[in-house]
Amino acid sequence: MSNRHTGRANRGRRPGAPDTRAEILASARTLFAARGFGSTSVRAIAAGAGVDPALVHHYFGSKDDLFVAALELPVDPRVALRPVLEGGLDGAAERLLRVFLSVWDDETARLSLLGLIRGVFEPSGRQLLRDGLLGVVLGPLGPALGLDEPQRRVALVASQMMGLVMLRYVLEVEPLASMDGEVLVATYAPTLQRYLADPLPS
Amino acid sequence: MSNRHTGRANRGRRPGAPDTRAEILASARTLFAARGFGSTSVRAIAAGAGVDPALVHHYFGSKDDLFVAALELPVDPRVALRPVLEGGLDGAAERLLRVFLSVWDDETARLSLLGLIRGVFEPSGRQLLRDGLLGVVLGPLGPALGLDEPQRRVALVASQMMGLVMLRYVLEVEPLASMDGEVLVATYAPTLQRYLADPLPS
DNA sequence: GTCTATAAATCGATAGAC
DNA sequence: GTCTATCGATTTATAGAC
Known part of the structure; x- marks a missing residue:
């Protein structure tokens, strides 16, 4: 040694x-x-x-x-998201949510991720989070799922996931903070699926 | 004077x-x-x-x-939200989004609100934002619109609005950051309306 | 052990004197 | 502008019935 x-x-x-x-x-x-x-x-x-x-x-x-x-992510998003990308557009939102929650509900990972989110208000942290979240984490969804207007759809998905993070893990608002994972999946999957696959306005 | x-x-x-x-x-x-x-x-x-x-x-x-x-809000939410509360459940999401965007797209108001959001990571700021957002701003939606499970529905609405704020006004992610208000309304209204009025899982 | 009844304390709000 | 007095409602705590 x-x-x-x-x-x-x-x-x-x-x-x-x-x-x-x-x-x-x-x-x-x-x-x-x-x-x-x-x-x-x-x-x-x-x-x-x-x-x-x-x-x-x-x-x-x-x-x-x-x-x-x-x-310094607690998991490699490219590995974690593989099952999401490979499964096709059908049910993609549900699979994405499950991966997302399994990471965030792990305490060690959560603390690490919260550190990243914390940087949101400094210019350097913004840049990092933008490139990380939109580029590395959710960016691959566009090509892999064959989305039209991938940037817009991915931004919409990100807006809902970021909001969930803020309410459930940062602000810890009830009943979101202690809601069962499966209920969360059932609640948010239709929203995300719509952002991924439904026709976009204008 | x-x-x-x-x-x-x-x-x-x-x-x-x-x-x-x-x-x-x-x-x-x-x-x-x-x-x-x-x-x-x-x-x-x-x-x-x-x-x-x-x-x-x-x-x-x-x-x-x-x-x-x-x-120190730039507008009195109870005044601004009056048209939302008085119009009934039909179209409430759309009216809410319009009020929301009109406030956030005003630069003076936005700077003031961003100050509030900034406090999210300090315990005192969290408490303030929780009581403010869930209590004063969105809280009245429950009784006024006659929602069942008002806490849960309001938290869901808040999660999407907070996410929109984070992506559009804090992270300034494109194309959300420069998207036309009416397109945003058309995009997010179905989500919010579902959170307000559709049956909730489990 | 669970529920109900009641007492005590606390709170928000108002009226009116100084 | 400031304060005393007080009302009515809500919450909290306790006791006793089942």
Whole structure:
């Protein structure tokens, strides 16, 4: 596990001077928050961390992966949402709600997510939440479900889910705060399904 | 209107020593935020301001009036919502959305309201927003429209409106942020009407 | 153990004296 | 403008019947 206390110290490669991986993450968080995902280049992140751009890919894979890591989400939304995306448009709202509630009703995940929501009122936090929620979390719904006007439909879905979060988990308004998950699914699924699939006005 | 600059200064009664009205307001804000509307008595507010309870009524009328004043809302929700309450259940969602958007799309009012929303993450601000939004603003919908399960229906309505506020006015997500008001009404009215009038699950 | 009746305290609001 | 006195309603607590 380590070569400390083996009698023969200083064997092998020493740990990288300052923790390179952490510096890349810090640089990414700062830049993503300040300029948004689209306007931040991997090269800029590498420069901010004082490392070679190739190291960014070495540690994190794609720029998307790095963004997800920088968000510090308790779950990888691309994994969690897979069953939602793969099931087709029928019943998509219901599956989405179930995934959504299972994450938010887990206490550890909830605390982490609340931290993200908290940043809403600072410009950097807004940018992060916009790109994260609309881009990474709900964005894939558009292509995967074959939505027309994907941006608009996804924004409508997001508006209802964000409101549910605010009332149930932030403001803790009754009876929403202690309502059974299945009842919530039954209540909100028709709304979300309408936003996803029904004809949009004008 | 005033005796300033009339050439004969200091006419009439001078303003009361410490501004009693303002002290009552300050005391009310503190107590409403800390304990909530229901658990705060007019007597406690008066004690906090060091004045007689009757003065509270003298300056502000009812306890409800005082609460609205303490919220520093840009409009009196009880006045603004009158047409919503009086029109009956049919079309209530549409009328509610129109009033809602007319207030939020006014810049002065919006800035003031955003200040209220900002307090969501502090316990005192939560209490204030809960009592304000659910109690004063949307609460009257229950009795006026003759809703069954008024608490639940009003909370559902609030969850969609709060989400719309977050996406359109706080996060400023497109295309919601610059969407025409009438399109928004047409989009969200069916959702709100369902929350108000349709059978609820379980 | 559960429900009802009643007593006590507290509250919001008003009228009127200073 | 400020305060005393007080009403009527609501809430809270207690006691006793079943």
